[in-house]
Amino acid sequence: MKFRGRVWKFGPDIDTDRIIPARYLNTSDPAELAKHCMEDADPEFVAKMRPGDIILADKNFGCGSSREHAPIAIKAAGVSCVIARSFARIFYRNAFNMGLPIFECPEAFDGIEEGDEVEVDAGTGRIRNLTRGTEFRAAPIPPFMQELIADGGLMAHIAKRAGKG
Amino acid sequence: MTITEKILAAHAGLDRVEPGQIVSVKVDVALGNDITAPIAIREFRRIGAERVFDRSRVVLVPDHFAPNKDIASAEQCKVLREFAREQDLDHYFETGEMGVEHALLPEQGIVVPGDVVIGADSHTCTYGALGAFSTGVGSTDLAAAMVTGEAWFKVPESIKFVYRGELPPWVEGKDLILYTIGLIGVDGALYRAMEFTGPVIERLGMDDRLTMANMAIEAGGKNGIIAPDATTRAYVEGRAKRPPVYYRSDPDARYAEVIEIDVGRIRPQVAFPHLPSNTRAIDDVGEVPIDQVVIGSCTNGRIEDLRRAARVLREQRVAKYVRCIVIPATQEIYRQAMREGLLEVFLDAGCAVSTPTCGPCLGGHMGILAKGERAVATTNRNFVGRMGHPESEVYLASPSVAAASAVKGRIASPEEVVA
Numbered sequence: 001m002k003f004r005g006r007v008w009k010f011g012p013d014i015d016t017d018r019i020i021p022a023r024y025l026n027t028s029d030p031a032e033l034a035k036h037c038m039e040d041a042d043p044e045f046v047a048k049m050r051p052g053d054i055i056l057a058d059k060n061f062g063c064g065s066s067r068e069h070a071p072i073a074i075k076a077a078g079v080s081c082v083i084a085r086s087f088a089r090i091f092y093r094n095a096f097n098m099g100l101p102i103f104e105c106p107e108a109f110d111g112i113e114e115g116d117e118v119e120v121d122a123g124t125g126r127i128r129n130l131t132r133g134t135e136f137r138a139a140p141i142p143p144f145m146q147e148l149i150a151d152g153g154l155m156a157h158i159a160k161r162a163g164k165g
Numbered sequence: 166m167t168i169t170e171k172i173l174a175a176h177a178g179l180d181r182v183e184p185g186q187i188v189s190v191k192v193d194v195a196l197g198n199d200i201t202a203p204i205a206i207r208e209f210r211r212i213g214a215e216r217v218f219d220r221s222r223v224v225l226v227p228d229h230f231a232p233n234k235d236i237a238s239a240e241q242c243k244v245l246r247e248f249a250r251e252q253d254l255d256h257y258f259e260t261g262e263m264g265v266e267h268a269l270l271p272e273q274g275i276v277v278p279g280d281v282v283i284g285a286d287s288h289t290c291t292y293g294a295l296g297a298f299s300t301g302v303g304s305t306d307l308a309a310a311m312v313t314g315e316a317w318f319k320v321p322e323s324i325k326f327v328y329r330g331e332l333p334p335w336v337e338g339k340d341l342i343l344y345t346i347g348l349i350g351v352d353g354a355l356y357r358a359m360e361f362t363g364p365v366i367e368r369l370g371m372d373d374r375l376t377m378a379n380m381a382i383e384a385g386g387k388n389g390i391i392a393p394d395a396t397t398r399a400y401v402e403g404r405a406k407r408p409p410v411y412y413r414s415d416p417d418a419r420y421a422e423v424i425e426i427d428v429g430r431i432r433p434q435v436a437f438p439h440l441p442s443n444t445r446a447i448d449d450v451g452e453v454p455i456d457q458v459v460i461g462s463c464t465n466g467r468i469e470d471l472r473r474a475a476r477v478l479r480e481q482r483v484a485k486y487v488r489c490i491v492i493p494a495t496q497e498i499y500r501q502a503m504r505e506g507l508l509e510v511f512l513d514a515g516c517a518v519s520t521p522t523c524g525p526c527l528g529g530h531m532g533i534l535a536k537g538e539r540a541v542a543t544t545n546r547n548f549v550g551r552m553g554h555p556e557s558e559v560y561l562a563s564p565s566v567a568a569a570s571a572v573k574g575r576i577a578s579p580e581e582v583v584a
Contacts, residue, residue: 066303
């Protein structure tokens with residue numbers, strides 16, 4: 001699977017309150033959450049981005065609360081994937097569990113500018129900067145996580161194991 | 166092995182585990198609240214699950230936007246209530262019994278030493294103070310555990326923090342953990358266990374230990390943990406609903422890092438906006454006028470915290486045009502504060518005293534900040550917009566510093582108020 005889109009860049013330590021502020025957490029409706037995606041990091045983000053676009057962040061993306069509303073809001077807004085220098089652990093886990101593709105790649109943050117057109121190959125972890133003709137390699141996804149993705153997320157994985165899926 | 170490795174090994178049915186190893190473990194308690202459980206319940210139903218794995222081990226606490234702050238929040242709490250009734254859960258806490266989850270579960274003996282606990286709330290790491298492996302997860306992980314009674318983990322490497330020296334006056338558990346986060350940064354313990362040790366920790370009371378473990382997540386930690394000792398046993402006795410198991414790290418346990426901290430020179434700490442690692446000693450704060458003080462939360466809403474706040478506020482008045490909101494974290498703490506006359510001290514000083522709720526900590530209700538306003542809070546996060554308007558500010562501090570700031574109307578040391 002390949003993702004292709006324009007890149008929106010964010011700085012270090014983007015917490016989940018900036019990704020989806022708690023004032024909107026009185027619902028878990030993805031469409032409603034999508035309207036406020038990244039609102040306290042960039043209030044114009046939802047208006048500016050197009051479906052398929054990519055978020056590129058510095059270190060520790062998604063730190064703070066465990067709210068799964070954060071990856072839900074990003075996915076429902078139409079962001080195809082997130083690349084970061086590193087991810088906070090609960091966000092990393094949540095993204096795999098609910099099916100938001102994420103890629104850890106320190107070099108990509110330094111070698112891609114906002115607005116660049118980027119293509120990510122989920123299978124190989126190859127990140128191509130089409131605007132500048134450069135290429136990066138994301139950290140490999142651990143085998144157990146690959147199994148989760150192949151099954152369609154954590155719930156599908158356990159349903160399959162229980163013989164219900 | 167470290168205490169974290171021992172608990173994970175025991176729950177995975179293995180003799181030993183190594184950092185980096187992926188293990189599937191039995192969970193003793195799986196917790197959700199009114200923000201996170203509705204998504205977990207939706208996922209639970211989506212795969213056609215019918216019963217939770219154990220009705221005494223799935224715990225639901227509507228505490229974030231409860232008592233219901235608006236219609237949408239009321240609907241979310243209703244999802245929990247109906248699920249608890251349908252599954253006949255032992256531990257569902259209605260408003261009136263409800264407390265802030267991470268104060269409530271240890272107090273009620275629902276979590277015990279040696280447990281593996283997962284909670285769809287990042288501050289689930291609090292229970293490490295009892296010598297349990299305890300960590301925050303998302304709603305889907307909670308849903309999976311509600312069905313299977315299991316969760317998967319990568320065994321974390323551990324960082325050992327050794328605290329030595331004499332605690333100076335007015336330096337509390339909150340100051341120790343803020344100082345530690347300031348030292349290593351908000352991702353300084355990313356994916357790792359934070360093991361708090363040393364003579365200072367051994368002398369620390371349980372409420373201070375709970376405060377320290379609570380904020381492990383603010384350094385990116387997977388869990389915070391303190392080896393059980395006589396203090397732990399005394400706390401657990403008479404509360405534990407299941408038999409505790411006491412683990413300790415082996416003398417030859419391996420650590421990714423050992424960090425020694427001499428507490429003798431630590432001063433009360435304040436974390437400036439907008440990261441918990443942005444700490445300064447109280448002496449370096451300067452003139453910071455404030456609009457609000459919040460004393461409460463899963464970090465600092467316990468009885469010892471209220472005693473400290475009352476010690477500063479006794480026979481004082483909250484500064485004019487400042488709101489000071491005190492939120493005992495559970496009904497038992499509320500009642501105890503009433504017995505000890507602490508509530509009267511707060512009322513005499515001009516504080517508002519609230520029923521238990523997470524409320525303002527995450528910008529929910531019961532004390533939201535307007536544009537440009539500043540609060541000193543005993544809570545755990547000072548992110549952009551955390552307590553209200555995106556252009557408001559939160560400064561994190563101990564109950565004593567928060568109370569002194571309420572009196573002075575600016576960030577202040579308790580030394581300025583109490584002789």
